[in-house]
Amino acid sequence: MVKSAVKVIVRTRPTANFAQGYLDVKDGIRAININLPKKNETQNVVNNQRESYSFKFDNVLHNSSQETVFEECGREVISSFIDGYNGTIMAYGQTGAGKTFTMTGTTANYKQRGIIPRCIEHIFQEISNKPEKAFNVSVTYLEIYNENLFDLLNNDPTGSDDYQIMEDAKGVTFVRGIQKVATTSEEEALSLMFEGEANRAICEHQMNKASTRSHCVFTIHLESRSRVESNGQIVYSKLNLVDLAGSERVGKTHSSGQVLKEATYINKSLSFLEQVVIALSTPSREHVPYRQSKLTMFLKDSLGGNCKTLLVANIWGEATQLDETVSTLKFASRMMRVSNEATINIHMNPEALIKKYEKQIVELKQELAM
Numbered sequence: 001m002v003k004s005a006v007k008v009i010v011r012t013r014p015t016a017n018f019a020q021g022y023l024d025v026k027d028g029i030r031a032i033n034i035n036l037p038k039k040n041e042t043q044n045v046v047n048n049q050r051e052s053y054s055f056k057f058d059n060v061l062h063n064s065s066q067e068t069v070f071e072e073c074g075r076e077v078i079s080s081f082i083d084g085y086n087g088t089i090m091a092y093g094q095t096g097a098g099k100t101f102t103m104t105g106t107t108a109n110y111k112q113r114g115i116i117p118r119c120i121e122h123i124f125q126e127i128s129n130k131p132e133k134a135f136n137v138s139v140t141y142l143e144i145y146n147e148n149l150f151d152l153l154n155n156d157p158t159g160s161d162d163y164q165i166m167e168d169a170k171g172v173t174f175v176r177g178i179q180k181v182a183t184t185s186e187e188e189a190l191s192l193m194f195e196g197e198a199n200r201a202i203c204e205h206q207m208n209k210a211s212t213r214s215h216c217v218f219t220i221h222l223e224s225r226s227r228v229e230s231n232g233q234i235v236y237s238k239l240n241l242v243d244l245a246g247s248e249r250v251g252k253t254h255s256s257g258q259v260l261k262e263a264t265y266i267n268k269s270l271s272f273l274e275q276v277v278i279a280l281s282t283p284s285r286e287h288v289p290y291r292q293s294k295l296t297m298f299l300k301d302s303l304g305g306n307c308k309t310l311l312v313a314n315i316w317g318e319a320t321q322l323d324e325t326v327s328t329l330k331f332a333s334r335m336m337r338v339s340n341e342a343t344i345n346i347h348m349n350p351e352a353l354i355k356k357y358e359k360q361i362v363e364l365k366q367e368l369a370m
């Protein structure tokens with residue numbers, strides 16, 4: 001068992017209007033300081049007071065390339081994923097801060113591809129370097145929107161009550177009913193990612209959804225067994241790559257009617273996520289309210305469970321966005337106090353188990369006959 005804290009990395013989106021003098025952030029320097037002018041309660045009162053915040057993270061990537069972000073965020077998680085540990089990489093932040101750019105990237109420019117395509121590439125590379133093992137790779141693509149689950153690899157991705165978030169005997173969560181598609185190459189896995197995105201866009205249009213309000217999870221599932229030893233062991237792991245809904249607060253968007261309902265939902269599911277993180281970051285950890293939302297049920301093993309988890313907090317360093325930046329960094333620094341206990345997920349192949357027990361029975365019978 002490996003006990004490890006959730007790793008938190010802050011990534012800034014490049015901007016020409018950087019909040020100079022208010023936001024102090026440098027590439028590779030782990031601390032971020034923010035100095036906000038204190039809000040004037042009364043008009044016409046000169047107020048020189050400042051509100052100051054100081055945060056420290058595992059790393060800060062300021063104006064970094066997609067490659068650097070992958071090296072910092074993906075590499076380590078992938079190599080333990082191949083060894084049989086579950087992994088989760090999730091992007092958190094306000095709409096426009098660069099979550100989708102970080103996770104998926106832009107398709108037009110190969111250099112600008114994000115964490116998901118790079119993970120796919122490296123996973124297939126790494127497994128081809130291990131001829132002593134047989135691997136099966138499959139993927140699922142889930143969208144959570146207004147507490148409904150959508151299968152983005154299904155051609156008709158309308159929400160279904162048939163999909164259910166469950167957990168196995170070892171506390172590993174999975175979605176019952178969702179299509180798990182087997183892939184044998186980087187190209188196949190990538191085309192599934194594109195297919196899911198196209199379905200998401202079509203469904204968004206048909207159902208009048210706003211993509212900024214949904215959570216998307218591309219999961220890579222891995223099964224491996226030894227080709228050398230016939231010990232009957234199968235090692236399972238999954239890698240969740242999560243593009244969370246925009247974390248902005250409702251008040252700011254002046255929403256009403258249907259949109260307000262959606263906005264409140266998002267706020268609800270992200271505030272439930274926050275409640276889980278708060279519960280996990282307090283030493284007593286008495287009751288962790290995972291069951292309050294689909295998102296927290298799904299992320300149960302990623303937060304405080306059997307998983308190696310990394311959060312990318314995306315921020316948009318403009319003066320007009322400082323309030324959202326503070327709220328993103330507050331969430332991110334709470335996340336630093338969450339710790340997980342990851343184990344390699346070894347199961348026995350049923351056939352091998354039967355053979356093992358048959359052999360034991362024969363041995364016992366022989367002993368009895370003696």
Ligand code: ADP
Binds near residue numbers: 098
């Ligand atoms: P979010 O998913 O958080 O709403 P996006 O990823 O869609 O934000 O980013 C908003 C816009 O900013 C997009 O046009 C995206 O290409 C651009 N962008 C975000 N981060 C970066 C970055 N690090 N480098 C270049 N462009 C970026």
Ligand code: MG
Binds near residue numbers: 099101211
């Ligand atoms: Mg997005």
